[in-house]
Amino acid sequence: MKFFRYGTFLSIATSCILAACSNVNTAKSVDSASLLPSASSTSTPQMNARPKRSLSEIDLTTIKHIAPKGRAQDDALEDENFNELTLADDLLAHGKDSIPFLIGKLNDETEMKRGPVDFLYNVYVGDVALIILNDFFTENDGKTSTIPGFSWDEFLERGNDKNSMGIDILRNYIEKHGRKNIQDRWQKMWKENKENIFWDKAERCFKLGK
Numbered sequence: 001m002k003f004f005r006y007g008t009f010l011s012i013a014t015s016c017i018l019a020a021c022s023n024v025n026t027a028k029s030v031d032s033a034s035l036l037p038s039a040s041s042t043s044t045p046q047m048n049a050r051p052k053r054s055l056s057e058i059d060l061t062t063i064k065h066i067a068p069k070g071r072a073q074d075d076a077l078e079d080e081n082f083n084e085l086t087l088a089d090d091l092l093a094h095g096k097d098s099i100p101f102l103i104g105k106l107n108d109e110t111e112m113k114r115g116p117v118d119f120l121y122n123v124y125v126g127d128v129a130l131i132i133l134n135d136f137f138t139e140n141d142g143k144t145s146t147i148p149g150f151s152w153d154e155f156l157e158r159g160n161d162k163n164s165m166g167i168d169i170l171r172n173y174i175e176k177h178g179r180k181n182i183q184d185r186w187q188k189m190w191k192e193n194k195e196n197i198f199w200d201k202a203e204r205c206f207k208l209g210k
Contacts, residue, residue, distance in 0.1 A: 073088045080114065092199075120167050
């Protein structure tokens with residue numbers, strides 16, 4: 001009888017130990033899972049839960065105003081009522097695929113129905129595509145390009161002209177070299193660097209890296 005009680009006690013104790021070990025392993029599994037990289041740690045932008053629009057559905061002519069300060073990815077794109085547009089987010093939801101999409105628009109001479117650039121009414125889809133591309137590759141100081149030689153002034157050969165507006169610099173460049181030249185230069189950059197382009201979450205821009 002004494003042996004039976006002892007054996008029963010030993011059996012119960014063993015069961016308790018096994019159950020405790022099982023709980024510890026389960027807890028470790030949960031903790032380990034929480035340490036795994038989430039989708040937000042990838043190299044592409046993390047967008048909200050809104051259904052993703054296909055690139056073919058994205059229409060640059062819906063932009064009615066571009067805020068004079070701030071990048072496209074920082075809510076600088078607005079509609080006719082100056083409401084923020086989600087167009088930049090819609091583009092970035094496609095990660096790097098948004099880049100060749102915009103490059104494909106650089107030669108588009110469709111005139112915007114309302115000039116989105118302050119004090120200028122003759123604005124074309126190709127202009128807007130270049131502005132967005134430039135912003136996507138600009139650090140959050142709003143000035144520094146992440147591609148050597150591709151800042152607005154350097155790319156468009158401003159030189160010593162300190163008085164002209166940025167859009168005037170673009171007009172002068174197009175008059176000299178044509179829109180196709182702009183598109184070809186961006187296409188060359190993409191072809192040579194597409195494997196090394198990544199999204200920097202801290203700076204909210206695309207960068208080149210290894």
